[in-house]
Every structure is written in C-alpha cells, then in structure tokens.
Amino acid sequence: xHSFNKTINYQDPSAEGYYGDFGGAYIPEMLYSNVETLKAQxxxxxxxxxxxxxxxxLLKDYVGRPTPLFYAERLSxxxxxxxxxxxxxxxxxxxxxxxxxxxxxxxxxxxxxxxIIAETGAGQHGVATATVCALxxxxxxxxxxxxxxxxxxxxxxxxxxxxxxxxxxxxGSKTLKDATNEAIRAWINEPNETHYIIGSVxxxxxxxxxxxxFQSVISDEIRKQLKxxxxxxxxxxxxxxxxxxxxxxxxxxxxxxxxTVDLVAVEAAGYGVHSGMSAATTQLGKPGILHGSxxxxxxxxxxxxxxxxxxxxxxxxxxxxxxxxxLYESKRGTFTSATDKEALEWAFHLSEIEGIIxxxxxxxxxxxxxKMNFKPTDVVVxxxxxxxxxxxxxYMQVMDMKK
Amino acid sequence: xxxxxxxxxxxNNRVLNVYCTAGFPQLNSTLQVMESLQAxxxxxxxxxMPYSDPLADGEVIQSSGNVALANGMxxxxxxxxxxxxxxxxxxxxxxxxxxNPILQYGFEAFCKKAKAVGVDGLIxxxxxxxxxxxxxxxTVQENELDFVFLVTPETPEDRLRKLDSLSTGFLYAVSSSAxxxxxxxxxxxxxxxxxxxxxxxxxxxLVGFGIKDKETxxxxxxxxxxxxxxxxxxxxxxxxxxxxxxxxxxxxxxLS
Numbered sequence: 308x309h310s311f312n313k314t315i316n317y318q319d320p321s322a323e324g325y326y327g328d329f330g331g332a333y334i335p336e337m338l339y340s341n342v343e344t345l346k347a348q349x350x351x352x353x354x355x356x357x358x359x360x361x362x363x364x365l366l367k368d369y370v371g372r373p374t375p376l377f378y379a380e381r382l383s384x385x386x387x388x389x390x391x392x393x394x395x396x397x398x399x400x401x402x403x404x405x406x407x408x409x410x411x412x413x414x415x416x417x418x419x420x421x422x423i424i425a426e427t428g429a430g431q432h433g434v435a436t437a438t439v440c441a442l443x444x445x446x447x448x449x450x451x452x453x454x455x456x457x458x459x460x461x462x463x464x465x466x467x468x469x470x471x472x473x474x475x476x477x478x479g480s481k482t483l484k485d486a487t488n489e490a491i492r493a494w495i496n497e498p499n500e501t502h503y504i505i506g507s508v509x510x511x512x513x514x515x516x517x518x519x520x521f522q523s524v525i526s527d528e529i530r531k532q533l534k535x536x537x538x539x540x541x542x543x544x545x546x547x548x549x550x551x552x553x554x555x556x557x558x559x560x561x562x563x564x565x566x567t568v569d570l571v572a573v574e575a576a577g578y579g580v581h582s583g584m585s586a587a588t589t590q591l592g593k594p595g596i597l598h599g600s601x602x603x604x605x606x607x608x609x610x611x612x613x614x615x616x617x618x619x620x621x622x623x624x625x626x627x628x629x630x631x632x633x634l635y636e637s638k639r640g641t642f643t644s645a646t647d648k649e650a651l652e653w654a655f656h657l658s659e660i661e662g663i664i665x666x667x668x669x670x671x672x673x674x675x676x677x678k679m680n681f682k683p684t685d686v687v688v689x690x691x692x693x694x695x696x697x698x699x700x701x702y703m704q705v706m707d708m709k710k
Numbered sequence: 711x712x713x714x715x716x717x718x719x720x721x722n723n724r725v726l727n728v729y730c731t732a733g734f735p736q737l738n739s740t741l742q743v744m745e746s747l748q749a750x751x752x753x754x755x756x757x758x759m760p761y762s763d764p765l766a767d768g769e770v771i772q773s774s775g776n777v778a779l780a781n782g783m784x785x786x787x788x789x790x791x792x793x794x795x796x797x798x799x800x801x802x803x804x805x806x807x808x809x810n811p812i813l814q815y816g817f818e819a820f821c822k823k824a825k826a827v828g829v830d831g832l833i834x835x836x837x838x839x840x841x842x843x844x845x846x847x848x849t850v851q852e853n854e855l856d857f858v859f860l861v862t863p864e865t866p867e868d869r870l871r872k873l874d875s876l877s878t879g880f881l882y883a884v885s886s887s888a889x890x891x892x893x894x895x896x897x898x899x900x901x902x903x904x905x906x907x908x909x910x911x912x913x914x915x916l917v918g919f920g921i922k923d924k925e926t927x928x929x930x931x932x933x934x935x936x937x938x939x940x941x942x943x944x945x946x947x948x949x950x951x952x953x954x955x956x957x958x959x960x961x962x963x964x965l966s
C-alpha cells in the first residue's frame with residue numbers, strides 16, 4: 308500500500324524546482340538565461356486566457372481530445388477487476404507526446420523563438436515535435452540515438468516527411484540519453500533563437516513541472532469521464548509505464564493529492580531487473596544528477612551513467628523525472644517493472660482480447676496487471692499511452708519466430 | 711594566500727591556463743602532461759575529471775573523456791596520481807568536472823582529498839549558484855579551495871556581479887554561449903570582454919571556449935588577464951606521438 312502525507316502538495320515543486328530532494332536546475336551558465344526566462348514566464352504564459360484558448364482549441368480540433376476512456380470488458384473479466392483504458396493512442400500522431408508539444412510550441416512562439424530542437428527515443432516525441440513545427444511553420448531539428456534510428460525507422464521517415472531534420476546521436480549508448488545530451492549541446496550553441504522542447508518530465512526546472520502540466524490534461528479528462536461512467540471521479544489505481552515519465556505524470560497529475568488513489572508506475576526491466584540489461588531506474592539507481600536535474604539515476608560506483616537496456620526505445624533511459632523519484636522515495640507511488648518478454652507477450656495479448664495494438668512502451672503497463680491482486684471492486688485506469696504501429700517490425704519478428 | 715592569488719598578484723596579463731583530461735592520452739600520463747605544461751610556461755593547469763555525460767563540453771573533450779574512462783580513470787585513481795604532484799608541480803592546479811561523480815564520491819570527502827593532495831581550486835560547471843550558496847559553498851571554503859564560476863555574454867549584470875563576488879581565484883569568461891571547441895567571431899568577443907573590463911570586477915578574468923592558438927590567445931589577452939585553452943591542446947595530444955614533444959611545440963606556438 309502506498310503512503311500519503313497530507314501536508315505535502317505532490318503536484319508542485321518548490322520555487323527552485325525541487326520535489327523533496329529531487330529536481331533543481333543543474334545546468335552550465337551557458338543555459339542560464341534561457342532556462343531563467345522560461346522559469347520566469349512559463350506559469351504566466353500558460354495561465355494566460357488567450358494561451359489556454361488556443362491550447363485547448365488545438366487539443367480538441369487538431370489532436371482529437373478528449374481521448375476516450377474505454378471500459379475493457381474482456382480484459383477486466385480476465386484480471387477480475389474493472390479496467391478502463393485511457394486512449395492516448397488515439398491522439399493525432401499516435402501517442403500522448405503531442406499534448407506537450409502543442410503546449411510548448413505555443414509557448415515558444417510567445418517567447419519569440421524561431422527554431423525548435425528536440426530529443427527523441429522511440430521517435431514519438433520527435434514526430435509530435437515535427438508535427439507542431441509543421442503546423443506553426445517553425446524550423447525543427449530532432450536529435451535521435453543512432454541505435455534508435457535503426458529500430459524506429461517508420462518514425463524517422465515520418466519526421467522527415469514532416470520537414471524535420473533528424474540528427475543522429477553517435478556518442479555513448481546511442482539512445483535517448485545521448486540524444487538528450489546532443490540536444491542540450493545544440494541549445495547551448497544557439498540559445499537565443501532556439502527553444503528546446505523536452506519530451507518528458509526530465510531536465511532542469513521548469514521542464515519537469517511544465518511538461519507535467521501540459522500532460523495533466525490526461526488525468527483531468529480521466530476524472531470527468533470516470534465520473535460520467537461510474538458516478539465517482541476517483542479510480543482506485545492509475546497504471547502507467549515510466550521511462551522519463553511523461554505519460555505517467557499526466558495520468559497521475561490530478562490524482563497526486565488524492566490519498567485513496569494508488570499510482571502505479573511500471574518501469575522497463577529489460578532482460579530482468581538484475582540481468583545487467585535493464586532500465587528499471589528506481590530499482591537499480593541511486594540519487595544523482597543527469598540532464599540538469601537531481602533524480603534517481605542508473606550509474607556506476609564512480610558516478611558514471613550506466614547504459615540501460617529496454618526493448619522499447621521510449622523506456623530506454625537511465626534516469627527518471629524528479630517528480631517520479633520523489634513519488635518513489637516517499638512511497639506515494641507504487642513502482643514495479645515488466646521485462647521485454649512480458650511486454651511483448653502483452654502487446655500481442657491486448658491486441659487479441661481488446662483489438663488494440665499498443666506501443667511496446669505501453670505494453671509494459673499491461674504486463675503487470677495479473678500480478679497486482681486487484682479486487683473485483685477496484686477501478687483501474689491504465690494509460691494506453693501510444694499505439695503500436697511504430698513497433699510493427701519488432702512484432703513481425705516475433706510472429707516470424709513463432710512460425 | 712592561495713597559489714592562484716599569488717599568481718595573479720605576480721602576473722596579471724597573458725596568464726595561460728591549459729586544460730587536459732586526467733587519464734588522457736594514457737591512464738598514467740596525467741603527471742607527465744602536467745610537468746610538461748609547467749615546463750613549457752603554462753601558468754595554471756586545469757585537469758578535467760572525465761564524465762560519461764559532459765554537457766558543457768564539445769566533441770573533442772568528450773572523446774578524450776571517453777578515452778580516459780576506458781583507460782580506467784576514476785576520482786580515486788586521480789587522487790592517487792596527484793598525491794605526489796607537489797613534488798614537482800608548483801603552479802596552481804584546478805580540477806574541472808561534473809557534479810554527479812563528485813556526489814557519488816561524497817562532496818565533502820572530495821574537497822578534503824583535493825585539498826590534501828594540493829589542488830588549488832574547482833570548476834564545476836553544472837553546480838548552480840543557488841545550490842552553491844545554500845549547500846556546497848561552505849564545504850569548498852572550509853577546505854580552502856578556490857571556486858571559479860563561469861559567466862557568459864548572456865549573463866545579466868547583477869548576476870555577473872554576484873558570480874564575481876562568489877568566485878575566488880579568477881572568473882571564467884565563456885567567450886560566447888557555446889560548448890567547448892567551437893570557432894568564434896572575435897569582434898563580438900572583443901566587445902563583450904571590453905564590457906567586462908569596464909565593470910572593474912573583483913577577480914581576474916580568464917577567457918575560455920574558442921581559444922586555440924597564438925592569434926586567438928593574443929586577441930583575448932588584449933582585453934582580459936589571460937585565457938584557457940582546452941580542445942586545441944587535446945587535439946594536439948591526440949595527434950602527437952610524444953607528450954613532451956607535443957606540449958613543447960603546442961605551447962611554443964601559442965606563446966611565441
């Protein structure tokens with residue numbers, strides 16, 4: 308059972324961006340002005356009625372929100388509880404990532420920026436960024452690990468078709484961590500004209516809070532939709548996969564301060580948590596600093612960042628957002644993990660029993676359902692963060708092997 | 711008085727600080743590089759502690775860090791190497807690095823050990839002002855280490871004054887907002903350095919990022935107390951065969 312402290316507002320970081328001991332802005336001076344401008348203005352810009360109007364209009368007419376909350380009958384029966392799926396896979400571009408990029412592109416316009424840079428792992432955030440840049444006529448450069456470029460070819464093609472330049476990150480593990488390093492470097496090298504759209508609840512303050520706020524539309528809708536369907540706006544559990552943690556932050560946000568709601572975060576265990584090929588950050592990490600914030604980080608005893616492993620590029624990250632590190636440490640959240648194999652099995656299983664092909668990242672969230680000992684009366688919301696089209700090549704390999 | 715204060719008291723122009731990654735090109739070349747730099751008239755040695763994710767550095771320094779890490783360099787090993795440095799090295803030595811490895815080592819243990827082996831100061835580009843003032847600064851001061859902050863052309867004046875007041879040893883002026891190893895447009899740099907000159911700062915100012923040869927060194931020395939060379943020297947070491955010969959030729963070309 309999770310623990311809950313009534314004196315804590317779990318949603319809001321301190322003025323310096325701390326959730327408990329985690330967060331802050333550990334950035335070189337070269338980024339100070341940019342980050343300070345954001346910090347000084349993001350709340351004000353986001354709360355401006357004109358901004359809100361434009362943001363919500365785009366979410367409705369362009370992204371296709373609200374996304375449905377779907378009662379998964381066969382899955383509920385199998386697990387022995389009541390399971391609702393928050394269908395972020397039905398967002399334009401196929402995942403929740405666009406909620407944040409719509410928000411940040413409007414913010415970038417108001418900050419007078421001319422060019423957008425972004426990092427991407429699975430390519431979903433890259434596609435979502437390239438999409439909003441096309442929509443607003445802004446230049447877009449996306450940094451992507453060389454390894455991810457290979458395993459997420461359809462998303463690379465989509466980004467290019469949308470007019471973005473995709474730059475391979477060739478250092479380190481050639482995945483999301485390294486793409487983020489390259490994007491931050493690019494931002495350091497041209498800070499004035501450029502806005503960096505971080506895709507997850509990571510990075511220096513105010514990014515974790517800003518991205519969580521943009522993604523919070525997910526839990527805002529869940530509350531209203533659940534009220535409509537069940538008469539009660541609070542579920543007993545919200546389940547989401549966590550790499551950096553943006554879909555989880557969005558799905559948890561409006562339940563963070565609700566004592567009765569158990570927030571279940573599912574990390575990627577790769578070959579197994581202790582296999583040496585894993586991305587289960589809270590299980591394997593220690594407090595540390597990466598990409599501008601203090602959080603929990605997979606690292607060697609000498610403090611060098613460890614190269615993680617997950618079959619899903621979007622969860623293949625050695626850190627976790629500072630909000631999640633705090634939810635883990637304070638035990639407000641329940642942290643668990645699913646292996647590559649379990650995620651693959653559940654990608655197929657969900658397809659077969661609900662007619663929904665999930666992204667590999669998302670499949671991790673489903674893989675833990677049988678292990679949770681839910682009661683028949685529990686109301687469980689699973690954030691179905693993305694659709695599986697981008698992972699078809701992996702799924703096809705699995706089907707070939709079964710032949 | 712600290713070695714850095716003494717240096718700037720004695721010499722307040724054309725001060726040359728040369729950066730090298732510890733454990734590069736070989737694990738045990740650290741001291742040889744330092745001795746060679748000293749023998750060839752470098753005034754300050756800045757030793758980089760390699761890190762897997764060096765955000766403020768460009769490709770050249772990151773690659774040298776990867777080599778050093780592959781060579782097996784750790785903070786522990788570095789302190790072992792530096793334990794005997796004061797037998798031969800009498801110029802100021804600064805450690806440059808990122809917060810994460812230091813936090814794992816233990817910040818206080820790190821400062822104590824640095825002081826014990828004769829290190830003079832620290833440059834930690836991802837340690838922010840807020841955290842320095844509230845958490846870490848006290849430990850740095852207790853161990854009598856100098857702490858050098860970075861300033862950039864985008865740093866607002868009030869913040870610049872604050873960073874100057876908290877810095878000891880010198881102030882590190884980044885020639886433009888960019889990672890290390892990029893070419894700069896020097897007319898803009900000159901204007902920025904003139905502005906710094908006019909501010910009558912407490913610290914001497916050394917300019918870094920983009921300083922790579924005699925021409926760029928001379929250009930910034932017209933407006934600042936000296937400069938820091940990093941990527942260009944690492945490049946030379948990467949291509950050179952012998953550390954001493956490479957260092958001699960490199961510094962001769964810069965200081966001629």
